[in-house]
Amino acid sequence: xxxxxxxxxxxxxxxxxxxxxxxxxxxxxxxxxxxxxxxxxxxxxxxxxxxxxxxxxxxxxxxxxxxxxxxxxxxxxxxxxxxxxxxxxxxxxxxxxxxxxxxxxxxxxxxxxxxxxxxxxxxxxxxxxxxxxxxxxxxxxxxxxxxxxxxxxxxxxxxxxxxxxxxxxxxxxxxxxxxxxxxxxxxxxxx
Amino acid sequence: xxxxxxxxxxxxxxxxxxxxxxxxxxxxxxxxxxxxxxxxxxxxxxxxxxxxxxxxxxxxxxxxxxxxxxxxxxxxxxxxxxxxxxxxxxxxxxxxxxxxxxxxxxxxxxxxxxxxxxxxxxxxxxxxxxxxxxxxxxxxxxxxxxxxxxxxxxxxxxxxxxxxxxxxxxxxxxxxxxxxxxxxxxxxxxxxxxxxxxxxxxxxxxxxxxxxxxxxxxxxxxxxxxxxxxxxxxxxxxxxxxxxxxxxxxxxxxxxxx
Amino acid sequence: xxxxxxxxxxxxxxxxxxxxxxxxxxxxxxxxxxxxxxxxxxxxxxxxxxxxxxxxxxxxxxxxxxxxxxxxxxxxxxxxxxxxxxxxxxxxxxxxxxxxxxxxxxxxxxxxxxxxxxxxxxxxxxxxxxxxxxxxxxxxxxxxxxxxxxxxxxxxxxxxxxxxxxxxxxxxxxxxxxxxxxxxxxxxxxxxxxxxxxxxxxxxxxxxxxxxxxxxxxxxxxxxxxxxxxxxxxxxxxxxxxxxxxxxxxxxxxxxxxxxxxxxxxxxxxxxxxxxxxxxxxxxxxxxxxxxxx
Numbered sequence: 001x002x003x004x005x006x007x008x009x010x011x012x013x014x015x016x017x018x019x020x021x022x023x024x025x026x027x028x029x030x031x032x033x034x035x036x037x038x039x040x041x042x043x044x045x046x047x048x049x050x051x052x053x054x055x056x057x058x059x060x061x062x063x064x065x066x067x068x069x070x071x072x073x074x075x076x077x078x079x080x081x082x083x084x085x086x087x088x089x090x091x092x093x094x095x096x097x098x099x100x101x102x103x104x105x106x107x108x109x110x111x112x113x114x115x116x117x118x119x120x121x122x123x124x125x126x127x128x129x130x131x132x133x134x135x136x137x138x139x140x141x142x143x144x145x146x147x148x149x150x151x152x153x154x155x156x157x158x159x160x161x162x163x164x165x166x167x168x169x170x171x172x173x174x175x176x177x178x179x180x181x182x183x184x185x186x187x188x189x190x191x
Numbered sequence: 192x193x194x195x196x197x198x199x200x201x202x203x204x205x206x207x208x209x210x211x212x213x214x215x216x217x218x219x220x221x222x223x224x225x226x227x228x229x230x231x232x233x234x235x236x237x238x239x240x241x242x243x244x245x246x247x248x249x250x251x252x253x254x255x256x257x258x259x260x261x262x263x264x265x266x267x268x269x270x271x272x273x274x275x276x277x278x279x280x281x282x283x284x285x286x287x288x289x290x291x292x293x294x295x296x297x298x299x300x301x302x303x304x305x306x307x308x309x310x311x312x313x314x315x316x317x318x319x320x321x322x323x324x325x326x327x328x329x330x331x332x333x334x335x336x337x338x339x340x341x342x343x344x345x346x347x348x349x350x351x352x353x354x355x356x357x358x359x360x361x362x363x364x365x366x367x368x369x370x371x372x373x374x375x376x377x378x379x380x381x382x383x384x385x386x387x388x389x390x391x392x393x394x395x396x397x398x399x400x401x402x403x404x405x406x407x408x409x410x411x412x413x414x415x416x417x418x419x420x421x422x423x424x425x426x427x428x429x430x431x432x433x434x435x436x437x438x439x440x441x442x443x444x445x446x447x448x449x
Numbered sequence: 450x451x452x453x454x455x456x457x458x459x460x461x462x463x464x465x466x467x468x469x470x471x472x473x474x475x476x477x478x479x480x481x482x483x484x485x486x487x488x489x490x491x492x493x494x495x496x497x498x499x500x501x502x503x504x505x506x507x508x509x510x511x512x513x514x515x516x517x518x519x520x521x522x523x524x525x526x527x528x529x530x531x532x533x534x535x536x537x538x539x540x541x542x543x544x545x546x547x548x549x550x551x552x553x554x555x556x557x558x559x560x561x562x563x564x565x566x567x568x569x570x571x572x573x574x575x576x577x578x579x580x581x582x583x584x585x586x587x588x589x590x591x592x593x594x595x596x597x598x599x600x601x602x603x604x605x606x607x608x609x610x611x612x613x614x615x616x617x618x619x620x621x622x623x624x625x626x627x628x629x630x631x632x633x634x635x636x637x638x639x640x641x642x643x644x645x646x647x648x649x650x651x652x653x654x655x656x657x658x659x660x661x662x663x664x665x666x667x668x669x670x671x672x673x674x675x676x677x678x679x680x681x682x683x684x685x686x687x688x689x690x691x692x693x694x695x696x697x698x699x700x701x702x703x704x705x706x707x708x709x710x711x712x713x714x715x716x717x718x719x720x721x722x723x724x725x726x727x728x729x730x731x732x733x734x735x736x737x738x739x740x741x742x743x
Binding site for chain 3: 282320321322325338342343346347349350394395397398399400401402403404405406407408409411412413414415416417418
Binding site for chain 1: 343
């Protein structure tokens with residue numbers, strides 16, 4: 001009812017739900033022993049429903065809350081989540097999810113954005129590592145071959161992000177497409 | 192678990208501090224440890240943050256928080272000790288692998304920073320009622336609409352997750368494959384998350400309607416049923432933190448200039 | 450219109466949701482007097498909730514779409530009234546007790562305060578009002594508990610208390626008991642009878658007709674967005690068409706229709722009390738041994 005603000009009440013209420021979906025994704029993924037995080041579906045869905053700004057806010061709050069409740073380190077990766085929210089929001093606006101090929105392309109773009117933002121954070125906080133076993137093994141290997149820390153960290157991050165983000169993008173759209181139109185409409189930002 | 196929070200109820204001096212003062216300590220101590228690439232500076236803050244944690248009687252819980260990053264910290268010592276680019280001085284050998292001094296010191300610097308970050312934020316999180324922090328921020332000028340999001344997220348998530356077990360059971364009874372091969376487990380993931388998303392969006396819409404009808408969209412002066420008070424101690428703590436921050440930044444700039 | 454005691458007036462109201470193919474409300478005209486209790490019945494998709502949303506101002510503020518006709522409360526136009534005024538006039542309680550909790554408050558007490566904080570009510574008055582409603586709805590002992598710890602019935606009472614603390618003159622309840630167990634349902638209906646004594650105008654959408662008829666003065670029957678009847682419960686349920694609208698009827702009415710038992714005024718009984726009285730009357734006049742030819 002706040003007409004002069006794009007962040008309608010429905011959208012504000014959507015944000016906690018988006019963070020909850022991220023949590024649930026992570027929870028289900030580990031319950032099903034899937035070798036991925038799948039913890040950004042909520043952020044992506046909020047971006048698709050309500051646009052890049054809302055996606056960014058959901059992403060930021062996701063990491064703030066995660067930092068406040070489980071893992072203080074995730075605060076700094078809020079930037080990555082913001083990047084994911086913004087990029088998915090813009091890709092959705094650009095109709096980059098209309099077919100499987102475009103969706104795949106979008107997934108790759110999102111993975112790239114996430115990696116580019118995460119690498120400097122990895123370098124500053126962890127000396128380049130990500131904390132993921134497979135990625136870090138690759139990192140150690142590249143470091144031993146005298147590859148630069150930035151490049152090593154980039155590959156460390158992207159091996160993990162690539163599959164995870166592409167799948168998250170596909171799942172997000174799979175869900176979005178079956179949501180009733182009347183429901184989707186409620187969460188649209190006023191433009 | 193009704194509220195997503197690590198808050199440990201107690202009545203210590205630290206608990207009674209204004210939430211914003213604790214938040215400020217966490218932020219400023221983190222910034223300072225990152226401004227100075229010095230293990231000593233980091234260690235001083237770690238020690239001080241630990242002192243706060245002990246006087247707030249949350250030391251054990253703090254260890255649990257640190258436990259989360261233990262393995263990554265250890266792997267940092269190994270990877271940097273072995274492969275840090277500026278490694279030249281061998282420190283010791285273990286199972287035929289040479290660890291270097293430069294890498295070990297670098298990993299130690301990273302570790303004190305991360306550990307301070309966890310402990311200083313841990314003090315805030317473990318000793319502050321989450322809704323008090325939000326109320327405090329809103330009373331100091333944070334948009335109440337944004338404050339609502341922060342406060343509700345802590346309760347809505349456990350609420351959503353409590354329904355996940357219901358959904359899991361319902362899907363299992365319909366013969367959902369939660370064990371099978373990777374593809375089957377991926378379809379299971381879809382079947383679990385889909386209904387959860389739909390349900391929570393419907394509930395979100397209802398919640399939005401319900402709070403609108405209770406004046407959430409009304410613009411104008413708001414009042415607070417819980418007023419978070421700022422004591423003299425709080426004010427002095429905040430002033431000293433600002434001073435420490437300014438001194439650190441100036442000092443850093445002078446170091447750069449020289 | 451013109452009548453002093455008219456609280457709510459609806460004239461030729463038609464509304465269509467965005468993205469919907471058909472109108473949800475079509476040419477509705479009715480008026481409600483101050484202090485009356487109105488039951489709204491109809492099967493799913495009849496437009497009951499939509500009518501609640503129009504009266505509470507959620508349409509067109511929350512749901513957009515096309516609205517025509519005139520809706521007024523105390524002569525003031527509802528769709529254009531400033532929201533802070535409207536909130537003080539109309540309160541709305543929804544079906545799901547869980548989703549009505551703001552979620553931002555950690556205690557029952559603070560949850561009730563939510564609306565008052567939004568409206569900027571001064572602290573002293575806030576405490577006074579909260580204490581009053583918590584006592585009124587038997588929630589005072591629970592005031593320091595987390596809202597999500599409450600049972601369904603308690604939660605729904607909390608939802609009603611959180612709305613009534615804003616002192617609305619009209620309370621709209623949209624299927625307030627549909628997700629509650631029998632005990633919770635009884636709790637909510639007891640609350641409603643309390644509200645009647647306070648002189649609040651009440652609109653209630655409800656499928657539990659046996660309960661509903663005990664509390665309402667009139668019933669509005671909706672079917673596919675149209676108002677098919679607006680009269681006392683005995684008028685509405687005595688018609689033979691009632692069954693064709695798929696809304697059902699009170700079990701007592703169904704029974705008496707089957708038995709051919711009518712009250713002296715020619716209508717079928719709708720409540721347990723009326724039916725019992727009628728049957729006792731038959732017994733005394735020696736007609737209880739009458740046999741049926743069915």
